[in-house]
Amino acid sequence: MSRWLAPFDRWWFPAIDPTRLAVIRVLTGVFSLWYLCRRGLWLKPFFRKSADLWDPIGLTTLLAGPLETDVVIGLGYATVITGVMFTIGLWWRVVGPLFGVFLLFSVTYRNSWGMLFHTENTWVIHVLILGFTASADRLAVDPWIRKKFTAPFLGLLGFVSGSTAPHWRYGWPVKMLQLAVALPYVVAAFAKVRGPAGWGWMYGENLRDQVGMNGIWYAMTKGRAEAITYYIYDYDWPWVVMALLTLVVEFGAPLALLHRRIGYAFVAIVLGLHYGIWIVMGIGFKYQVTGAAFVCFLEWERLLGWVESTRARFARWRPDETWAPQPGASS
Amino acid sequence: MHKSISILLSLLLTFALLSPLKRDWRGEDGDSFPLSWYPMFSKPRPALERIVYMVGVLPDGTRRVIKSNYFARGPMNQARMHVAKYAQRKKTSDELCKRASEKMSKRTRGSKSRMGQVRLVRGHFSREAYFGAGQELPEKDVVMAACHIMGRKKLKRPRRGTVIQYDHETGMER
Numbered sequence: 001m002s003r004w005l006a007p008f009d010r011w012w013f014p015a016i017d018p019t020r021l022a023v024i025r026v027l028t029g030v031f032s033l034w035y036l037c038r039r040g041l042w043l044k045p046f047f048r049k050s051a052d053l054w055d056p057i058g059l060t061t062l063l064a065g066p067l068e069t070d071v072v073i074g075l076g077y078a079t080v081i082t083g084v085m086f087t088i089g090l091w092w093r094v095v096g097p098l099f100g101v102f103l104l105f106s107v108t109y110r111n112s113w114g115m116l117f118h119t120e121n122t123w124v125i126h127v128l129i130l131g132f133t134a135s136a137d138r139l140a141v142d143p144w145i146r147k148k149f150t151a152p153f154l155g156l157l158g159f160v161s162g163s164t165a166p167h168w169r170y171g172w173p174v175k176m177l178q179l180a181v182a183l184p185y186v187v188a189a190f191a192k193v194r195g196p197a198g199w200g201w202m203y204g205e206n207l208r209d210q211v212g213m214n215g216i217w218y219a220m221t222k223g224r225a226e227a228i229t230y231y232i233y234d235y236d237w238p239w240v241v242m243a244l245l246t247l248v249v250e251f252g253a254p255l256a257l258l259h260r261r262i263g264y265a266f267v268a269i270v271l272g273l274h275y276g277i278w279i280v281m282g283i284g285f286k287y288q289v290t291g292a293a294f295v296c297f298l299e300w301e302r303l304l305g306w307v308e309s310t311r312a313r314f315a316r317w318r319p320d321e322t323w324a325p326q327p328g329a330s331s
Numbered sequence: 332m333h334k335s336i337s338i339l340l341s342l343l344l345t346f347a348l349l350s351p352l353k354r355d356w357r358g359e360d361g362d363s364f365p366l367s368w369y370p371m372f373s374k375p376r377p378a379l380e381r382i383v384y385m386v387g388v389l390p391d392g393t394r395r396v397i398k399s400n401y402f403a404r405g406p407m408n409q410a411r412m413h414v415a416k417y418a419q420r421k422k423t424s425d426e427l428c429k430r431a432s433e434k435m436s437k438r439t440r441g442s443k444s445r446m447g448q449v450r451l452v453r454g455h456f457s458r459e460a461y462f463g464a465g466q467e468l469p470e471k472d473v474v475m476a477a478c479h480i481m482g483r484k485k486l487k488r489p490r491r492g493t494v495i496q497y498d499h500e501t502g503m504e505r
Contacts, residue, residue, distance in 0.1 A: 012341065013334060049405075052423065053413050057362075058358065058364040058366075104365070108364050111364045113405070113409060114409065114412035114413060114416060115408050115409035115411070116362060116364060117406075117408070118371070120364075120365070121364065121366070121367055125348075125365055176344055179341070179345065180344065183349060187349065187351055187352055187369060188368075188372075190368075191368045191369050194373070195375075196375050197373070201373070206373070206376075209375070209376035209458060210376065212376075215462065216456050216458065216461055217411060219396070219461075219467070220396055221399040221407055221411050221414075222398060222407055223396060229462055230462055230465070233458075233462035234463050
């Protein structure tokens with residue numbers, strides 16, 4: 001590798017422990033299953049929707065129209081079942097990509113009825129990245145199966161053998177996951193300043209109008225707007241502060257990829273941004289506010305190592321004899 | 332996997348995530364999934380917000396907003412879009428109105444049990460008046476559909492297109 005490319009190589013392809021990617025896979029899988037199952041069979045509301053409401057987007061533009069009810073049910077079950085297998089790391093070379101594709105298709109289908117849920121973009125891209133990379137080499141069923149049954153065809157069938165050695169193939173997907181978090185913020189920031197308001201967006205007028213519009217919509221369909229909107233609507237400074245902070249965080253998001261500590265700071269600030277949106281607008285970006293979107297910024301192998309060493313220290317610990325009560329000391 | 336393939340895939344992901352910055356690559360409807368340019372905060376809002384919603388009218392002429400879960404399926408935001416789409420045509424507006432009136436006819440307690448009529452309306456709201464002055468009634472409503480609730484006192488039914496304005500002091504129709 002050329003001397004000039006070496007720093008890039010060390011940054012984009014760090015050799016890291018497979019545990020980090022595996023923890024990210026498990027947490028993303030748990031989030032996905034919770035999100036899919038929290039309203040029963042999650043595609044159910046679309047079984048009997050009128051074809052008039054069909055508004056295909058992305059992948060579903062390839063369809064001639066809405067799917068048959070049985071196909072939608074099948075898609076719902078297939079997504080959840082492969083989601084379980086994804087989370088436990090079973091039959092990885094087949095299930096990893098399959099869950100990514102099922103999720104992409106079913107979430108796109110769900111978004112093809114007039115309302116686009118931007119809250120789901122990063123989640124789907126993360127599952128695709130994890131599904132197509134070596135994220136089941138640890139904390140997975142596959143390596144256990146390969147150890148237990150030594151049949152050579154298991155590898156050919158798509159069961160991964162796993163590894164415990166640090167390698168760049170575990171570091172590179174983490175960088176991709178971080179990139180998928182950071183770049184959409186940059187795109188959103190450009191959309192704001194390239195809109196009719198230009199850099200004047202930072203004065204907060206657009207933001208106030210948007211929050212006001214959202215509040216009235218909520219009041220007319222859900223019965224109430226967020227109480228805080230009434231309190232801050234007439235003041236100028238909260239909107240200026242929020243707009244300015246939004247632009248700084250969004251444009252600055254790629255810096256989070258440069259260093260671990262900048263990444264931590266970014267996660268803390270951007271979580272604040274999403275909680276702010278939740279409180280002011282009542283819009284909870286589930287993948288972000290649960291923290292699932294940002295688990296790729298944490299060094300899980302270090303955290304787990306610390307937990308393990310603390311546990312071992314407590315296991316070794318014996319009460320000092322001098323602490324034991326002396327006979328007759330209490331009398 | 333070879334590093335050169337990984338570099339290629341990284342470049343592809345970067346390109347894909349940034350592609351919505353170019354107007355021509357934003358999909359047919361100006362936005363797509365899962366690659367979006369997040370346009371929601373960048374567009375300027377009109378002076379008056381136009382929102383399609385459902386109200387129930389009480390015998391004394393006052394009105395109550397009916398939540399979308401009584402007549403539309405799915406998450407609230409999606410229901411909102413669907414209601415707006417239904418309101419574009421008379422037939423679908425009437426269907427939605429009928430669905431809401433049937434739900435209201437089964438109510439036996441609270442203000443919903445006293446409603447005599449259900450209306451699907453397109454409200455024109457001023458954000459400043461709504462949040463600044465606490466004026467929760469719209470500047471005007473345009474009726475998309477109106478239906479009687481079975482078993483309740485009959486009220487005068489406005490036709491589709493009727494414009495209703497309100498007295499903001501009393502909360503009654505002018």
